[in-house]
Amino acid sequence: MGDFSQAFQIAFNLLWSMDVELYSIVYLSLKVSISAVLISCALGFLIGAALTVFRFPGRRVLLILFNALMGLPPVVVGLMVYMVLSRSGPLGVLGLLYTPTAMIIAQTVLITPLVAALSAQVLQELHHEYDEFFRSLQLSGREKLMTLLWEGRFGLVTVGLAGFGRAISEVGAVMIVGGNINHVTRIMTTAIALETSKGTLSLALALGIILIAISLLVNTSVALVRSKAKEAIYA
């Protein structure tokens, strides 16, 4: 099975030769997943913080629900988003199916519960620490929420990265709502699925290696920024 060494060689050649097709696929992958992560963070952090600060009936149920939805199967999300965006669906008039926007929507639906649940966990621990401080200052709910989000920012970045990891690696949802259209909605994971089905396993694996490398790069750069920021504060 010379496939492995061959795959590394192909991956290297693709990167080295600045293959235009490859770079546009990588670009679209990043654009879709980063967009989805940013939207999910905007929503998920607020949900997580609200669940931490406010006490209301059904709060526990919501927490359990978001925790359970962390394991949402991508295909199911894809199918639901397809049914909503299909021309015969409720939002069909928008004509969003088979566009990158549809893929962003699907990934956002997929990872928002994850971001909400994990950020609730991060913020609850923080809230515990800050409880007396909040009491002494008699902060309003909104002020508490903002303080928690700000003080928990380093933990929340990790939560965002977890969301990014889930988004960039999923294939089931984007395949259905994007349609894997060449030059329009083809991203790394759907390209890998396509190459596998053609039986060109070395190329598929090469793309996989590149995907892992990108993921590594994103995580490393975020980690670097975070440690610099921490240094700036605590130094």
Next chain:
Amino acid sequence: MNMRILGFASIIVWACLALMPVAYAGAQKSIIVQSTTSTQNSGLFDFILPLFKKQTGITVNVVAVGTGQALKNGRNGDGDVLLVHAKSAEEKFVADGYGVKRFDVMYNDFVIVGPREDPAKLAGERDIIAALGKIASAKTAFASRGDDSGTNKKERELWKMAGIDVAKSSGRWYRETGSGMGATLNLASGMNAYTLTDRATWIAFQNKGKLKILSEGDKRLFNQYGVMLINPQRHKHVKSLLGQDFIGWLTGAKGQAAIASYKLKGKQLFFPNAQKMTH
């Protein structure tokens, strides 16, 4: 505070970037074609669509799924043109008012591939019904698409002709993969199973392993592809003019010649057989 402003700004920038290609795609002439995995995996589209674009300026965006799913998506209006291979299902699609008119485009054939050792002794058996009978009585592994695709419809039809109820053996020697042709070939290659595949996907497939063609040539293995416009009276957004352009090209002299000239490993994969268009 700065961080928050920065955060919002970056979200807005990303949102703009995300929406950009949509606006761009709207500005140029393009249609969506719901089609099958065999036409994509064999490289046919990569060969003929650039020619079509060059001659007409129309971009064709292909969504390649099984014929069953393509028909379902077409029924929902998610596309402009359908190019699939299950004639009776296509005729029903048109008769039910979901498509306008169906045209023959091209054909090739199906073949039975299986392990080189050939435990069911299929080699040289031209009669497809006899070949399937041998597989069933030897109870050797057979990989079925099991996804209601054109190939799967054909395969079920053949089992029926052979008088074999495969549903009873599902999970034993009869294994339904529920996935595309390529994925099913990967599986057959992995577990040395027999399977029915269209010849184009087979020739283009690169992970053949120990598989080879064992039965071919029966008339009943004929594989006809048809094209039709999704009914614009049912779905207002269907780009009927651009769609008709594509159908006219595909069934006309230029498209037919393009199909005939596509070769892989020296072999012609699809044979044009459109009737003269009557407008």
